[in-house]
Amino acid sequence: MLVAHAAWHGGALCLWAERTGPPDDGGDGAHPFATRTFRGTSYEPLVAGAPRVTLTLTLPTLDGLPLPSPELGPRPHAGDPGLAAWRVPALVLDPFAATALLHAAEDAGDVVPGSDLRYLCLLAAEAGRLAARGRVLPALVREDGDLAARWRPVLDDAARLRDLVRAMPGACRAADGGRPAADVLREALDGLTDTAVRGVVPHPLLPARRGREPDRVPLAERWIAALTGPYPAVAREPGDDPADLIAELDAWATATRRPSGPLGVCFRLAEPGAENTDAWRVEFALRSANDPSLYVPASLVWAGEAPTLAGADDALLTGLARALRLFPDLAPALDTPTPTELPLTTAGAFRFLRQTAPVLQAASFAVLLPTWAGRTRLGLKLTARADPEPGAATSSGFGLQDMVDVRWDLALGDATIDEDELAELARLKAPLVRLRGRWVELDEEQLEAALDFLRRPRTTRMPVAAALRAAVHAGDPSLPLHAVDADGPFGDLLSGTADHRLTPLPTPPDVEAELRPYQRRGLAWLAFMDRLGLGALLADDMGLGKTISVLSLLSRERTDGAVPPTLAVLPMSLVGNWQREAARFTPKLRVYVHHGGGRRRGDGLAEAVRDVDLVLTTYGTAARDAEALAGVAWRRVVCDEAQALKNSGTRQARAVRGIPARTRLALTGTPVENHLTELWSIMEFANPGLLGPRAAFRERFAVPIEKDGDEQAARALRRITQPFVLRRLKTDPAIISDLPEKQEMKVYCNLTAEQASLYQATLEDMLLQIAEADAKQRRGLVLATMAKLKQVCNHPAQLLKDGSRLPGRSGKLERLEEICAEVLAQGEKALVFTQYAEFGSMLRPYLAARLERPVLWLHGGTSRQARDDLVRHFQEDDEPAIFLLSLKAAGTGLTLTAANHVVHVDRWWNPAVEDQATDRAFRIGQTRDVQVRKFVCAGTLEERVDEMIERKKSLAEAIVGTGEDWLADLSVAELRDVLRLSPDAVSG
Numbered sequence: 001m002l003v004a005h006a007a008w009h010g011g012a013l014c015l016w017a018e019r020t021g022p023p024d025d026g027g028d029g030a031h032p033f034a035t036r037t038f039r040g041t042s043y044e045p046l047v048a049g050a051p052r053v054t055l056t057l058t059l060p061t062l063d064g065l066p067l068p069s070p071e072l073g074p075r076p077h078a079g080d081p082g083l084a085a086w087r088v089p090a091l092v093l094d095p096f097a098a099t100a101l102l103h104a105a106e107d108a109g110d111v112v113p114g115s116d117l118r119y120l121c122l123l124a125a126e127a128g129r130l131a132a133r134g135r136v137l138p139a140l141v142r143e144d145g146d147l148a149a150r151w152r153p154v155l156d157d158a159a160r161l162r163d164l165v166r167a168m169p170g171a172c173r174a175a176d177g178g179r180p181a182a183d184v185l186r187e188a189l190d191g192l193t194d195t196a197v198r199g200v201v202p203h204p205l206l207p208a209r210r211g212r213e214p215d216r217v218p219l220a221e222r223w224i225a226a227l228t229g230p231y232p233a234v235a236r237e238p239g240d241d242p243a244d245l246i247a248e249l250d251a252w253a254t255a256t257r258r259p260s261g262p263l264g265v266c267f268r269l270a271e272p273g274a275e276n277t278d279a280w281r282v283e284f285a286l287r288s289a290n291d292p293s294l295y296v297p298a299s300l301v302w303a304g305e306a307p308t309l310a311g312a313d314d315a316l317l318t319g320l321a322r323a324l325r326l327f328p329d330l331a332p333a334l335d336t337p338t339p340t341e342l343p344l345t346t347a348g349a350f351r352f353l354r355q356t357a358p359v360l361q362a363a364s365f366a367v368l369l370p371t372w373a374g375r376t377r378l379g380l381k382l383t384a385r386a387d388p389e390p391g392a393a394t395s396s397g398f399g400l401q402d403m404v405d406v407r408w409d410l411a412l413g414d415a416t417i418d419e420d421e422l423a424e425l426a427r428l429k430a431p432l433v434r435l436r437g438r439w440v441e442l443d444e445e446q447l448e449a450a451l452d453f454l455r456r457p458r459t460t461r462m463p464v465a466a467a468l469r470a471a472v473h474a475g476d477p478s479l480p481l482h483a484v485d486a487d488g489p490f491g492d493l494l495s496g497t498a499d500h501r502l503t504p505l506p507t508p509p510d511v512e513a514e515l516r517p518y519q520r521r522g523l524a525w526l527a528f529m530d531r532l533g534l535g536a537l538l539a540d541d542m543g544l545g546k547t548i549s550v551l552s553l554l555s556r557e558r559t560d561g562a563v564p565p566t567l568a569v570l571p572m573s574l575v576g577n578w579q580r581e582a583a584r585f586t587p588k589l590r591v592y593v594h595h596g597g598g599r600r601r602g603d604g605l606a607e608a609v610r611d612v613d614l615v616l617t618t619y620g621t622a623a624r625d626a627e628a629l630a631g632v633a634w635r636r637v638v639c640d641e642a643q644a645l646k647n648s649g650t651r652q653a654r655a656v657r658g659i660p661a662r663t664r665l666a667l668t669g670t671p672v673e674n675h676l677t678e679l680w681s682i683m684e685f686a687n688p689g690l691l692g693p694r695a696a697f698r699e700r701f702a703v704p705i706e707k708d709g710d711e712q713a714a715r716a717l718r719r720i721t722q723p724f725v726l727r728r729l730k731t732d733p734a735i736i737s738d739l740p741e742k743q744e745m746k747v748y749c750n751l752t753a754e755q756a757s758l759y760q761a762t763l764e765d766m767l768l769q770i771a772e773a774d775a776k777q778r779r780g781l782v783l784a785t786m787a788k789l790k791q792v793c794n795h796p797a798q799l800l801k802d803g804s805r806l807p808g809r810s811g812k813l814e815r816l817e818e819i820c821a822e823v824l825a826q827g828e829k830a831l832v833f834t835q836y837a838e839f840g841s842m843l844r845p846y847l848a849a850r851l852e853r854p855v856l857w858l859h860g861g862t863s864r865q866a867r868d869d870l871v872r873h874f875q876e877d878d879e880p881a882i883f884l885l886s887l888k889a890a891g892t893g894l895t896l897t898a899a900n901h902v903v904h905v906d907r908w909w910n911p912a913v914e915d916q917a918t919d920r921a922f923r924i925g926q927t928r929d930v931q932v933r934k935f936v937c938a939g940t941l942e943e944r945v946d947e948m949i950e951r952k953k954s955l956a957e958a959i960v961g962t963g964e965d966w967l968a969d970l971s972v973a974e975l976r977d978v979l980r981l982s983p984d985a986v987s988g
Helices: 095-107 115-132 158-167 181-198 219-225 243-256 298-302 312-324 328-335 346-362 419-428 444-454 464-473 488-495 517-532 546-559 572-585 603-608 619-624 626-630 651-657 676-686 694-708 711-724 753-770 775-794 796-800 811-825 837-851 864-876 911-918 941-951 955-959 972-979
Strands: 002-009 012-019 052-062 082-093 136-143 146-153 263-270 280-288 295-297 341-344 366-368 378-386 403-412 432-435 438-441 459-463 479-486 536-538 566-570 591-594 614-618 634-639 661-667 742-749 830-834 855-858 882-886 901-904 930-937
Touching: 002 052, 002 115, 002 181, 012 052, 012 095, 082 095, 095 115, 095 181, 095 651, 115 146, 115 158, 115 181, 136 219, 136 243, 146 181, 146 219, 158 181, 158 775, 219 243, 263 312, 263 346, 280 298, 280 312, 280 346, 295 298, 298 312, 312 328, 328 341, 328 346, 341 346, 346 366, 346 432, 346 438, 378 444, 378 464, 378 488, 403 444, 403 464, 403 479, 419 432, 419 444, 444 479, 459 464, 464 479, 479 711, 517 536, 517 546, 517 661, 536 546, 536 676, 536 711, 546 566, 546 572, 546 661, 566 572, 566 619, 572 591, 572 614, 572 864, 591 603, 614 619, 619 626, 619 651, 651 676, 661 676, 676 694, 676 711, 694 711, 742 811, 753 775, 753 796, 775 796, 775 811, 775 941, 775 972, 796 837, 811 830, 811 837, 811 882, 811 901, 811 930, 830 837, 837 855, 837 882, 855 864, 901 911, 911 930, 930 941, 941 972
Parallel strands: 263 366, 378 479, 536 661, 566 614, 566 634, 591 614, 634 661, 742 930, 830 882, 830 901, 855 882, 901 930
Antiparallel strands: 002 012, 012 082, 052 082, 136 146, 263 280, 280 295, 280 341, 378 403, 403 459, 432 438
């Protein structure tokens, strides 16, 4: 077993590993269990060619030996450890190689990341978020006497920064002799952010120079050129004096920093009245950072009518002066000592909408725009009518060659506009015009596209297949498709209900099971999409049999004659499950597993898969063997648990997308877990280019939907994706009526006096800090405190991490012991989930001793073989009857229907993840009612947050039908109410 460790040192990531086995005698000061060899693991290709160094680390030491990492399991020892220096062999990864490793490190099943490496993975994700949100600034810096162009993170959330510093494990500082955590954090985040931005910024930023090259390229141009690509060095030329440019960039950075006070300047774009359509204005106001509903116009500030806002006039003038550097048009308004607004022409208003407002918002100014801004634009509407001739449909309900009449119209939203109205818009030649009582943004490029559209034929007759492609790919950035009006079977296809129109296919003769009606409809849909040559996303609820649906599709194809093999890319934990399902339900399918050290490579792979139907591999292996896999002619590529592709920039996601195939199929029960860009990544695999470039998708869909709740954008995204997504829910009686009941219940536990004391102390510590925090700082502080309070609710020893005894100190532990005893007495089995691996490691020996029964324990460090053995042991044998599982490691992919009890000891703030874990038992194959118990500590945040989660709507539900919602930001009043400790929380 390898536990990977890392430290950010000298501007690079230094990677080493801790192994099990006998110690090495490398001489005085050499770590006896350290290695830098990752041969045969998923890390190997990520570190190939990395320079080798020897690091000196300060590590916990006892009895002359370095203490093992917690990931290797607790080892009994006596005495207090001290710190000692140890030499370890390491590999040095530059920021680009480091970023690739950090994006893949936690998904590898054959290497366990240590706490220091996991922390750096967190920083890599943080850097990616900062880059995606544009919270970065370019800088010119001096490095070792040379000049370098760098992208620096904008860290204006003090609470988030403080939480990151506090979360840093001591091991991250082991290579720096106790250097402050904040310094280590800043250095690592600077390097990772610079790399993250270079991965997405187009290269080059400047257009190619026309004509003869000048004798001397200005320093500013050389700096901009060095902001992209892998090399940040700025070429030096005689006479360079970078001082002015550095000073100007520093001043610009200062202007973009969030003000430290509670009041901020707000800009509101006000529309003109009906009598003067060119009289726009930007109104100035103050808004409270702590309470955004507190909005005070500048006119009231100067009139002295804002008495509750101390220093309001100074805050307004200071904020406007700070904005001037970003908004030069503001200068005339500041000629008066009491500025209240800035008059604008229509052209100026358009420029404010398109250029100035995003810059001000990025610099943390509040900007209020009309509700139509960015939404009411010209576009296209497609109207399709099915062929009225009788007998046109095929035996499967409708066919790809059925004809439809198609008409294209210009549209404003979902309403069409005629040629006369467009001619009037062209005559006005204004970027903002009022049409039918609504303001419409219309730039020259869009108007030209609309006029060109009118010159082309707008009615035609085409087959369903061509109309589907037209509906999905129609439009361009200048003239997007706004609406589709279709009837009949074609309308059903576009609305995502084609599976109901298709005639269900019979169970293939070689499938040794009887498919349920909804599965036969799904099989017809999969076959239909395959004939159309389109990729698909099968997003059925967990437990509805996505695997057997794919196996049935392959079996059906096999009866029609020889076909090329299908490649299934899976998490390592599911390889054994697919093998068992294929052997059980489709034994005639020829299956080959491409995984492990003895797998075929190069020409040997093509030879090995020549006569097989299904090839199983893992995401890690697909990344390592991308070139060999791309050389095979695949019928299709299937990705199970396709949420593994949600980070589109990871090496494994790029590798899987690069494997050519006739069609592609993604399987996942949770197409959207947190962000809409995850859906983009999955659909980019299934149908490359369908949703456009990632940046355009974020601008058109992700930001408007997630940030602004844009219903029009959500409808447009649903329209585009529905034809390719089949989503059925287990709870729908029309889908499955013979699945046993799932009985969910809350189990309320009381705190012990010790837990209550720790809870109150943790809460009071946070309240002391929150008094000085702004809104964003408070949110970060709240989430960090919640994690601590959840650990207190589990057991004091989990928070204290002091190895102290467990009995008698936790209400949850007492109740868990009682429930497990009852399950055993009834001769039944239970799954016990916890989100904390350290808590699971504490529970296993305790429960085994108290119940006098064996207890299984599956966590992130469990190998594939051990995982398969544990599952088989639990499913087939009478004992053990209690299976303890880490929520992250075992929440998906496993079939554990031997259990009919599920216990969630601690609650995840993500209901979708919790439901997935429950579905290990509540799925096809279960013959008994399943009882699900969710532990809640009464009178604590667990009870109140549970009530809040029950009321939340999910982002995914708006797009694909189900999902989860993260805990919303809390106001001050909600915060006090949610976190307070009620008198009834303590037992006895």
